[in-house]
Amino acid sequence: MKKHNFYAGPSILPEFTKEKTAEAAVNFAGTGLSVMEVSHRSKEFVAVMDEAQALVKELLHVPDGYSVLFLQGGASTQFLMVPYNLMNKKAAYLNTGSWASKAIKEAKLFGEVVEVASSKDANFNYIPKGYEVPADAEYFHYTTNNTIYGTEILKEPEVAMPLVADMSSDIFSRPLDVSKYAVIYAGAQKNLGPSGATLVIVKDDALGKVERTIPTMLDYKIHADKGSMFNTPSTLAVFGCLQTLIWLKDQGGVEAIEKVNIEKASILYDELDRNKLFVPTVADPEDRSRMNVTFVMAPEYGEVEKEFLEFATARGMIGIKGHRSVGGFRASIYNAMPTDSVKALVETMQEFEKIR
Ligand SMILES: *Cc1c(COP(=O)(O)O)cnc(C)c1O
Numbered sequence: 001m002k003k004h005n006f007y008a009g010p011s012i013l014p015e016f017t018k019e020k021t022a023e024a025a026v027n028f029a030g031t032g033l034s035v036m037e038v039s040h041r042s043k044e045f046v047a048v049m050d051e052a053q054a055l056v057k058e059l060l061h062v063p064d065g066y067s068v069l070f071l072q073g074g075a076s077t078q079f080l081m082v083p084y085n086l087m088n089k090k091a092a093y094l095n096t097g098s099w100a101s102k103a104i105k106e107a108k109l110f111g112e113v114v115e116v117a118s119s120k121d122a123n124f125n126y127i128p129k130g131y132e133v134p135a136d137a138e139y140f141h142y143t144t145n146n147t148i149y150g151t152e153i154l155k156e157p158e159v160a161m162p163l164v165a166d167m168s169s170d171i172f173s174r175p176l177d178v179s180k181y182a183v184i185y186a187g188a189q190k191n192l193g194p195s196g197a198t199l200v201i202v203k204d205d206a207l208g209k210v211e212r213t214i215p216t217m218l219d220y221k222i223h224a225d226k227g228s229m230f231n232t233p234s235t236l237a238v239f240g241c242l243q244t245l246i247w248l249k250d251q252g253g254v255e256a257i258e259k260v261n262i263e264k265a266s267i268l269y270d271e272l273d274r275n276k277l278f279v280p281t282v283a284d285p286e287d288r289s290r291m292n293v294t295f296v297m298a299p300e301y302g303e304v305e306k307e308f309l310e311f312a313t314a315r316g317m318i319g320i321k322g323h324r325s326v327g328g329f330r331a332s333i334y335n336a337m338p339t340d341s342v343k344a345l346v347e348t349m350q351e352f353e354k355i356r
Pocket of ligand 1: 009073074075076077099143145146147166167168169187188190
């Protein structure tokens with residue numbers, strides 16, 4: 001039976017990425033050695049790192065004056081690297097979920113953090129709007145896509161200071177205006193590659209402005225100056241990321257994949273709005289994530305939740321159980337998720353509706 005992989009992360013990767021990485025695990029770039037056993041300073045691996053950085057720049061139209069880094073430690077390490085490197089006194093944060101809350105917690109170790117708005121009052125099922133950002137905040141941090149709660153901010157907030165964004169779960173799903181950002185970061189394992197690599201895009205000008213001493217491994221400038229080779233990068237994970245970037249370019253880049261993502265998300269949300277058994281957890285269509293579609297059983301059908309999970313699992317739907325803090329279901333439909341798998345989930349929901 002075909003498996004449809006709806007896991008939130010680590011999550012579905014293109015067949016191309018898996019096949020190329022499997023090949024390179026045995027014979028990398030004709031070396032007769034595994035990508036896991038060659039020096040990161042070998043010319044073959046340096047070429048991988050260089051091409052990956054160049055493709056990130058090409059696909060996201062990154063302007064001059066930015067460095068692309070492949071680091072480790074996940075997005076969670078970026079929660080502290082960002083304020084370590086950028087915050088002197090004060091920064092503003094938008095609280096749209098548990099990842100944003102964790103970023104806020106770390107930033108508080110470094111200075112004054114202004115939480116400009118929060119949607120915690122409604123279990124983060126909407127995006128706060130109409131908030132004010134203090135003019136003296138050095139940057140404004142937000143989470144573009146809230147993986148757990150199924151909300152997404154598609155339009156860059158209009159603020160006077162540079163933006164910093166956690167884009168772990170929607171980077172490369174749509175075009176961006178990188179010039180508005182001081183830092184963009186993303187753990188690879190949602191929309192890019194295997195876990196173990198963290199993509200950071202940093203504006204060179206934003207660095208070197210804090211008074212504190214930054215430990216070497218946490219200093220963006222060190223990693224930028226050394227081309228992400230200050231210490232050993234996660235070679236296998238970076239190789240996997242490169243394959244996904246090559247695949248994405250072949251699909252027509254972020255402009256083309258955005259169209260597919262819009263179509264996939266609307267197929268699923270249309271069914272959720274129509275099917276009497278299910279309710280999407282995010283009511284406002286403007287706030288709904290194109291990457292993580294969260295839904296629960298309608299109140300009168302609450303008792304068949306477990307039954308639907310079993311019904312769907314028996315039809316090859318993998319990883320649709322919702323995060324424990326939201327309950328219900330979550331279908332993560334990242335770039336690599338084929339439209340046919342989304343349609344298969346919709347058919348499963350329709351079949352289940354018939355037998356209820
Ligand atoms: C998964 C996720 C994280 C955590 O990433 P790690 O790489 O596990 O540290 C942070 N932010 C968002 C938006 C995520 O989806």
